[in-house]
Amino acid sequence: MWLKDSSIGRKLVMSISGLALVFFLLFHGAMNVALVFSEEAYNWICEFLGANWYALVGTLGLAGLVVLHFVYALYLTVQNRLARGKDRYAVTAKREGVEWESENMLVLGFVVIGFLVLHMANFWFKMQFTEIMHILGAHDFSVSEFAPTDGAGLVKALFTTPIWGQVYCVLYLVWLVALWFHLRHGIWSALHTMGFNNLKWMKRVKCIGTLGATLVVGLFAVVVFYYLGYGIGELCAQAPAVVEAVEVIETVPVVDSVEVVVDTVQTVVL
Amino acid sequence: MDQHIDIKVKVWRQAGPKAEGHFETYELKHIFQGASFLEMIDILNEQLISEHKDPIAFDHDCREGICGMCSMYVNGHPHGPDSAITTCQLHMRKFKNGETITIEPWRSRAFPVIKDLMVDREAYDKIMQAGGFVSVNTGGIPDANAIPIPKADADEAMDAASCIGCGACAAACKNGSAMLFVSAKVSQLALLPQGKVEAAARAKAMVAKMDELGFGNCTNTGACAAECPKEVSLANIARLNREFLCAKLKD
Structure with a gap:
């Protein structure tokens, strides 16, 4: 089978699976943006997709694509390491025109897939998985205070809870930065591997890669920044209460223990 | 202006295809910057021969950039730090006085080392x-x-x-x-x-x-x-x- 046995065939599998995942991300990102405009609209989308047969087929297809892309990445990397031979170069210089991300696609891929696991635990487990359990008969299966169709409530809770919400926002932004670098090389490289490139189009194809990566990541980032701002706004609204708490602590002549401070903060702020 | 420089050359030495390779450092004094890189290796080999040591094996033929024989990985670049030239077209003016220049053979499983800097x-x-x-x-x-x-x-x-x-x-x-x-x-x-x-x-x-x-x-x-x-x-x-x-x- 030439898709497995020839180098260009293996790269074609990487290209097609990668591009298909990019299209999925565009679709996913476009749905997320609904959150910024209307929570109701987003929940309607959650209900529409949920655990319907088409959503399940899609999910299985996506899982297959991720596994294919991941397995081929490992296979190609092992082959490429072997092709370098047993002795490594003592000196390797930076080369002009060689982008950093192009040489670190596997590492970036690991970062992306690592955060994907976190993301699945944060949302998929509490939404589609819960619905699947309900369909299978486990009606009281629940891992979240939010209904599986209340996606907006779940997102808002994760990203706006004081401190933890902001931590999640930053984590997701780190994920998006890694994804941006991965796609910036991935998109143009996939088109190049599929043969859609020539001398004239070289710059254009690279530009398409950068634009595509920015569009995908931008769609997701807008939502994260929206909730980051929302969460920080909430924190600021509590700021007077914190100031008050500090004043109360200062009136305590001698702070006997840390617990006194914690108790005071908790009673005043929360 | 081209001057005379003193350099150190760190070269990969490997006795044969199956032998373990290692780096060896040689000192070279008074090398004219107008000399080509391969001329510098020639001078080094003269020096090694006069010391009754094994000269460095390296591929070279036309010395004008058209045959593609001079395969050397110089300071982390194939054909050295200059762009769009082969090793034989590289000149010593690209290097500074007191610099240590690292020279390695092509390293690739499909290009096994024959001896020193020479690959198949x-x-x-x-x-x-x-x-x-x-x-x-x-x-x-x-x-x-x-x-x-x-x-x-x-x-x-x-x-x-x-x-x-x-x-x-x-x-x-x-x-x-x-x-x-x-x-x-x-x-x-x-x-x-x-x-x-x-x-x-x-x-x-x-x-x-x-x-x-x-x-x-x-x-x-x-x-x-x-x-x-x-x-x-x-x-x-x-x-x-x-x-x-x-x-x-x-x-």
Whole structure:
């Protein structure tokens, strides 16, 4: 089978699976943006997709694509390491025109897939998985205070809870930065591997890669920044209460223990 | 102005294909910056011979940048730090007084070391033998314009044909891929009417041989084109991919 046995065939599998995942991300990102405009609209989308047969087929297809892309990445990397031979170069210089991300696609891929696991635990487990359990008969299966169709409530809770919400926002932004670098090389490289490139189009194809990566990541980032701002706004609204708490602590002549401070903060702020 | 400099040269020494290799550092005094890099190695070898030591084995032939023999990885770059030249065209004015210059052989599974800086690049010949030619005798040079060829195609074919098969692309590639070489050889023929007839079969045969010989998979980092002494373009790789995929889809 030439898709497995020839180098260009293996790269074609990487290209097609990668591009298909990019299209999925565009679709996913476009749905997320609904959150910024209307929570109701987003929940309607959650209900529409949920655990319907088409959503399940899609999910299985996506899982297959991720596994294919991941397995081929490992296979190609092992082959490429072997092709370098047993002795490594003592000196390797930076080369002009060689982008950093192009040489670190596997590492970036690991970062992306690592955060994907976190993301699945944060949302998929509490939404589609819960619905699947309900369909299978486990009606009281629940891992979240939010209904599986209340996606907006779940997102808002994760990203706006004081401190933890902001931590999640930053984590997701780190994920998006890694994804941006991965796609910036991935998109143009996939088109190049599929043969859609020539001398004239070289710059254009690279530009398409950068634009595509920015569009995908931008769609997701807008939502994260929206909730980051929302969460920080909430924190600021509590700021007077914190100031008050500090004043109360200062009136305590001698702070006997840390617990006194914690108790005071908790009673005043929360 | 070119001056005389004192340098240290850290060279990979390996007695034979099976032997363990190691680095050896030599001091060289009063090297004229106008000397070529290979002349500097010649001076070093003279010095080694006078000390009754084994001279450094290295490939070289034309010393004017057209044969592609001088395979040296100098300070982390195939053919040294200058761009668009071979090692023999590199001059000592690219180096500073007191500098330590590291010289390594090409390191790639498909290019095993024969001795010191000399590697076996027969793999490239084998890829050429697999299909890098036109099977029939196309006769003498036809009259100009007897076969119309667009100027752009002729230029691109000529640029691809400037590949001298030195191996710098595979040596520079983090994946040890020979795609730039193979794509240049496929392109120079696929772009012209005489070569177009066999383009599909050629692409399949040459890629199959390249994979068989243990070269890696191209990930489009562009290190090959950045280091190519003849500045062969990465666009050739897209053409090879296109030729290969179209041929496979037709099967």
